[in-house]
Amino acid sequence: MSRRKRVAIQVAALSIICGLIIWHVVQWHSTGMYLEMFRWLQTSRGYLTVLYNLGLMLVLGVLLGFLMGKLTKLIGYEVHDTKLFDHKTEASETE
Amino acid sequence: MFPILPGVEINIFLLIFIGLGVGILSGFAGVGGGFFMTPALIILGFPAHFAVGTSLTWIIGNSVIGAFRHRQLGNVDIKLGLVMIIAAMGGMEVGVRIINWARDLGLADEVVLSISICMLLIVGIYTLLESTRRKRQLDQMLVKKEKLPPAMRATGLSQKLQGIDMPPMLHFTKSGVTISLWIILAIGFFVGILVGVMGVGGGFILVLSLVYLIGLPSFMAVGTSLFQIIFSAAYGCIRHSMSGNVIIFAAFIMILASCLGVQFGALVTRYVRGLSVRYILGISILICAVGAILKLTNILLGETVTWLEIGSVGITFGGLGLTVLMILALFIMALRYRSGQPVLSWVESLVTKED
DSSP: OHHHHHHHHHHHHHHHHHHHHHHHOOOOOOHTOOOOOOHHHHHHTHHHHHHHHHHHHHHHHHHHHHHHHHHHHTOOOOOOOOOOOOOOTTTHHOO | EEEETTTTOHHHHHHHHOOOOOOOHHHOOOOOHHHHHHHHHHTTTTOHHHHHHHHHHHHHHHHHHHHHHHTTTTOOOOOHHHHHHHHHHHHHHHHHHHHHHHHHTTTHHHHHHHHHHHHHHHHHHHHHHHHHHHHHHHHHHHHHTTTSSSOSSSSSSSHHTTTOSOOOOOOOOETTTTHHHHHHHHHHHHHHHHHHHHHHHOOHHHHIIEEEEEEEOHHHHHHHHHHHHHHHHHHHHHHHHHHHHOOOOHHHHHHHHHHHHHHHHHHHHTTOOOOHHHHHHHHHHHOOOOOHHHHHHHHHSSOOOHHHHHHHHHHHHHHHHHHHHHHHHHHHHHHHTTTTOOOOOOGTTBSOOOO
């Protein structure tokens, strides 16, 4: 399997997972589940709301981060080097 | 209009627009973006406590995406970030306690806001002056037809701090820095106190302390700062979620928009010099200072003043629009410069030919 094809499959898989999360969030918003979770904060189940908020953002961040990375790879953008100090000329540059 | 909570209706397109704009700034400058996001949400109609909580929650996801992208670009020093965040967390807790103690003593919010304004003005003006001085230096090199190095240290102070031999000395291979653990802990702790006192995510303080004090290249500071912000924002998110201040659906919409903005902002860093990041960061900090001055004036007057409210909206949206436009302009100029087309002479020292 070529590298490009493998990246395309990864992009498709990540898109499906992200799509499922989007569907889940919209669904819970429209059914009023989030309002119910606000009420949980007054009860012993409040920690679930806190974990859900934190977890959703972290999971979405990781998935979207991966997805965007793979997408740019699929487009063909590659990073060749990192910009660091040129230590050989550094002494004369610093103020 | 879209119902987010009973009684709170938000224009979903404005949420997307703000998420996109702040995302670009965040990916480019390594800041969480809370100093634009929170007032923008308040202007959109969020109650203040919801705006702060939702903004901090959004910053987690946004910073994760930004850190991922910058890691791919080779701009994240995870080891340095982890060491610094431990000290910064301690400092943040101390900062929060200082604020609580000050309130117990009867010192009002005006005092905290005044300290924040002084801090923002000092940091913003210093950054702009340093960037201008460095730009002049680069312009002179260009006039003499000298080849510009890939990266240059912002100040000599970081080299002096690195020269202090206080074991254990830590070497950070990724950023090419060797410095005493105690100096990193001290800087992290001090930054944490400032963040705690000012009540912000602290991206701009982190980026600038990494550049000016520890001596990281600007882009490495941007990526490492985003990595650290994940932890500080998570801490804020937990505290605000427990108080019921987070509208997760709004944070979710904004993150879908900002993920594109962050990618663009981060990729623009491959086309510009570190100097450009410091320039735009300096301008953003000063815009933020003006916004804080208006807020302080409003508090001191003790009543709602129309022109102050209009000014506040103008500063928030105008400032955000201005910084995004500057990033876009830099990108377009960099593309022209690379393809050999003529560009304005003052832009040449801000962009790079190499990827």
